[in-house]
Amino acid sequence: MVNAYTANSICGMCTARCPIQVHVHDGKAQWIHGHMETSLKGALCAKGAAGIALEEGERPRTPLLRVGPRGSGQWREATWEEALGHVASELQKSQALHGQQSVLWSDRNGPFTDLYRAFMRGIGSSNICSHSVSCDINVHHAGQAVLGWGREATVFDFANCKHLVLQSRNLFEALAVSEARTVGKALQQGCQLTVIDIRTSITSAKANTFLCPRPGTDYALNLGVIHTLITEGLFQKDFVAQYCTGFEELATFVQPYSAAWAAAETGVSEQAILALARSLAKAAPHVIWHPGWMTSRYGDSFLVSQSAFIITALLGGIGVKGGFVPASSAKSVGKVPLQRLSALYPAPEPQRADGIGTEYLAFDPDKGLLHKMLEAMKPGARVPIKSYIAWRHDPIQSMPDPAAIKACLDNLDLLVAVSFSWSEVVHYADVILPLSTYLTRESIIAHKGGLSPQFFVRQKALERTDNTRADWEIVSGLARHMGLDKLAFSSVEAIWEYQLQGTGVSMADFAKNGSVSLCEGAVFPAPESLCFGTPSGKVELSAAGWGERTGLPSLVAYQSPQRPPHNAFRIIFGRTAVHTQGHTMNNPLLAEQMPENLAWIHPTRAESLGLASGQRVEVVNARGESAGSLPVFVTEGIHPEAVFMVHGFGQKHPKEALAFNKGAADNELLAHGLAHHDPRGGGLTMQEHFVTLRKVEKQ
Amino acid sequence: MGYTMQTNALLCISCKACEVHCKVKNSVPKALKLGVHLQLGPTLQGEKVSLQNLYMPCLQCKEAPCLSACPTTAMRRRQDGIVFIEKTQCTGCKACLVACPWNVPQFDSDAGVMRKCDLCRDRLDAGKLPACVTGCTMGALSLDKADD
Incomplete structure (x- = not known):
């Protein structure tokens, strides 16, 4: 008699931890899908479905x-x-x-x-x-600086959002299934989506507006938006008066950072910046300017996240449906x-x-x-x-x-x-x-x-x-x-x-x-019960309390990022929906989907280097060391200063046959990268590195 | 009557869950796919990013060339329109693959027989949806049943 059953469990292929149902036949998993009796209704991403391959895969099986x-x-x-x-x-x-x-x-x-x-x-x-x-230390600290809420204490109410800005958040590829489905539903109901990225991700393809700033200039873009909201009087005056401190300091600080200035710095048009600020104001207070997840990118990434919280606060999107909401806990309910x-x-x-x-x-x-x-x-x-x-x-x-x-x-x-x-x-x-x-x-x-x-x-x-x-x-x-x-x-x-x-x-x-x-339905706090964990107990638009604790000024003048040296690129890495960081490259079902990463470069750069799509290159760091070879992918959909590759490839240990030496490892390109962190947020500055490409002659 | 698969282009995020769910649920060997997710993009077109998505299981053609091409009686059609392979009768001759304009039937060299998408008829018969539809990350796939 065959023993067949369906087990409830929690997926372990990434940190989203989706509820799953596992169909088991004679002691072996046959198929895994999302739990039917949850909001997933059966849905589970490719990685989750591929989880059954772990059982037979190469892995340590005894101490x-x-x-x-x-x-x-x-x-x-x-x-x-x-x-x-x-x-x-x-x-x-x-x-x-x-x-x-x-x-x-x-x-x-x-x-x-x-x-x-x-x-x-x-x-x-x-x-x-x-x-x-x-990963997330900058955004965690930025939330504490402005709202007094860390990452785990903040919920994004995408379901009721009317304008969502995704910056440092590739939501449909760095995928958490439940979150992606909620955003998908919001988009179907007419939520506006603006994506700010240096390349055309899948997420950018879902956007009403895609903005592609010069790599490392996000802070300038955000300052231009703050300037517009304040000078055009587009912010939520009642919310600012009742819940915020530091508005005057902020208004004075952003005076030099007009949309025209931000346009010159970022390469995004002045019209696009003005239009974004005005569109957000129309959707207020049901707006979320996403402060990012993996934010260990630039020397000012903490400030980028901080400005995302400030913009959302200026628009009143705090503690309201469709904005940032304080997370409820067992204790609070x-x-x-x-x-x-x-x-x-x-x-x-x-x-x-x-x-x-x-x-x-x-x-x-x-x-x-x-x-x-x-x-x-x-x-x-x-x-x-x-x-x-x-x-x-x-x-x-x-x-x-x-x-x-x-x-x-x-x-x-x-x-x-x-x-x-x-x-x-x-x-x-x-x-x-x-x-x-x-x-x-x-x-x-x-x-x-x-x-x-x-x-x-x-x-x-x-x-x-x-x-x-x-x-x-x-x-x-x-x-x-x-x-x-x-x-x-x-x-x-x-x-x-x-x-x-x-x-x-x-x-x-x-x-x-x-x-x-632990409770029926979603919990939204009453406006009068909103409380903030900052020293002032208010939303700190000038992050004054954080400034005191770090001993550093909290409203910080913009510094333009370095341009890459001649023939060099800024290294940018990111995610795909079919792999989780570096631990799925040896999964046969996922390796089949994506066996190695590609080096995305802009056609103008490809032409000057004599490269075409499919040509293999080695990627070389500042010490002259190669991080492995991979094919070039030439696309208009990346900023010319950058080379992009999916993280997790270029594995150097030989224990996983499908992953060994496949593609290039971005972390090897960050020479001396342990030495620098964002002084306000603590995040490593992993996108402050330049690399060169070297043609691999023998194909 | 017959079934048609729809891909909601707004919701689909090219995550390939459809392909992997199909492979796992149907124990499809390496390098074969019974259903294929087609993706064009993302590409920059002016200031917009274009991405086109379509999941292509077997279309269950009303006039199915695979059916008439099969020299044995392995390729069969059910009353509900689903075309499937009775594997005990299949010799793996690939005539169906040659006949199919979409290259749907695939040769399983381990088993020596052809494989093709039958919309998970075992699940349909149990009142459930095909694995690709159930597992779709975004709920972007749907199966419509048309009576004609």
């Missing part, structure tokens, strides 16, 4: 201990007992020698991190870091929150190796400055980092200058990688602790804030057939070896029971679709 030099790919297999015991004793040894705080943990944040934070509290280190310096696992241990006295709390007073320790943590691995650091657990996170592939990163890692006593797939850091690690695939592991219960807060949980869809372990098993195992008895759970059910204490929710409540709604 491995390094036997050759770092990065040599020489391993021996170990039992879990041996591997966890080894990690525990090495951590304890290192902590005894270099202090409790010498252990660093990094992950990509998200809803399941409570368990990890509990472990780090248990071992007494405050050195926890997300990937944020190469009157429910008992999940019992935190991290409450099992007291927080250690912070001794951050990245300088947050000492050198950087404004920045959020929940995000952290990972490039500064890497620096603290070098000899002579005030707080030295000697052990590093990279949890489902590959700093070598996601941050600039892999050679420089490896030089930092070489100072470590212990490098542990926990991952369901091979990656550059996994291949460089001393110990590999293989995580089960998302189809074969359960999660702790997560809380998701938003318009409709909920609890959700990932259930395993299949039984594993390899020697991998779920997150909770690895953390509980390490806890047991390190004498952290309270965290040494023996079953996931015991963890769920702990988390749900007092909430009135039971596991049976998750049976329908994997989540439990």
Whole structure:
């Protein structure tokens, strides 16, 4: 008799974590689609559908201990007992020698991190870091500066929006299915879409208006819009009077930045800038000027995000339908929150190796400055980092200058990688602790804030057939070896029971679709109850409070970006809907869709370099090093100063046959890129680099 | 009567979920596709960006050249108009592929038989929609049933 069933779970192919249904036949996944009983109604992107290929794919399937030099790919297999015991004793040894705080943990944040934070509290280190310096730290801090709301505290109400501006947000390719569907519906209902990008993305193709500024001049464009809104009296005067501070300072500051000035600087016409400001004013207050997601781009990317918040605030799009809305949580809707696992241990006295709390007073320790943590691995650091657990996170592939990163890692006593797939850091690690695939592991219960807060949980869809372990098993195992008895759970059910204490929710409540709604429908705050976490308690249009905390002026004069040297290009990277960063290139179903990346260049540049579409080029960084070769794609749809490529290709470790040496790796092009971050936001300046193209003669 | 597939051009984002859902649900081997997503663009046309999208499953032609080309009785039509391959009768001769103006039938060299889109007739019979329609990221695909 064939055993067939449909399991509810949560997709793990990217960080959107869509609810899914997995059709299982004889212990194998046959097909995965979005959960029919949710707003997805079955929808799931190509990556999600391709998730079944993970099961048979090349990945670490048993714990491995390094036997050759770092990065040599020489391993021996170990039992879990041996591997966890080894990690525990090495951590304890290192902590005894270099202090409790010498252990660093990094992950990509998200809803399941409570368990990890509990472990780090248990071992007494405050050195926890997300990937944020190469992603969202600038926009997170810009929200705090203007509204006092961080990224997780802010919801974009796309469903009711009447004019959406997407800047630093390729919404239909850096794809979260539910969000994309909501925006799609809004567009069908007549929401205007303006896209600001240096190339013709899929998202730009959906726009009513596409603006293509010179790379690095977005701040000028935004200042021109602010100038227009103020000088033409197009802002929402009542909202500004009631909820905002700093308007006079802002008005004085933008005086030199007219639309005509912005046009000369950006290459976007004055008429287009004026028309955008006027069109936004017509749609106000139901407008969203998206402040971006991956905003670790230019030296002024924080200011670009800050100006996006300011524009939306001037238009009154704060706390209203169709604008930015504060996220509701279990607590705010009157429910008992999940019992935190991290409450099992007291927080250690912070001794951050990245300088947050000492050198950087404004920045959020929940995000952290990972490039500064890497620096603290070098000899002579005030707080030295000697052990590093990279949890489902590959700093070598996601941050600039892999050679420089490896030089930092070489100072470590212990490098542990926990991952369901091979990656550059996994291949460089001393110990590999293989995580089960998302189809074969359960999660702790997560809380998701938003318009409709909920609890959700990932259930395993299949039984594993390899020697991998779920997150909770690895953390509980390490806890047991390190004498952290309270965290040494023996079953996931015991963890769920702990988390749900007092909430009135039971596991049976998750049976329908994997989540439990904490309120009926969407929650919009009453206008009188709007509150802002800024020092003044108001929307700070001049970001004055943030300026005090960073010790830097908050309304900052525009500086024109450097033009590329002769025959060089500014390197710009981005996403495609068929790959997730660097971890899907070896998936056969997705490699078939896109086996390598392309170098987008403008026809005028192609002509002067004698290049045509399909010609292979090597991309060369400022040190003269090649980051791999890829075909050229000649298109009018990119600014002439830039070369664009999709991120995640050019893999250098040989463990994934379909990904090895396919295309070029943008992060290798960012020579010395760990050295510079945006002083106001903390983001690395990953698009402040120039590269050249070298024809590959042998085709 | 017959079925037609519609692609909502405003909603479609060229994400290729249709192709991958089809491949996974129907266990289609590497390099073969039963349905193809056609994409032109994005290209800059003046100040606008142009993108054209069309998902092309089998059209289930009313006068289907594949049906008459099949030298065995493998290629068959159901009452509802769906043209499908009875694989026990298929010799993999490719006559259907040669006859089809859209190159829909594909040769599965592992199994030695032809494969073609039958709009997931197993799912239709169970009151569900084809995998490409159900899985479509944006809800851009729809299947219309026409009585004539």
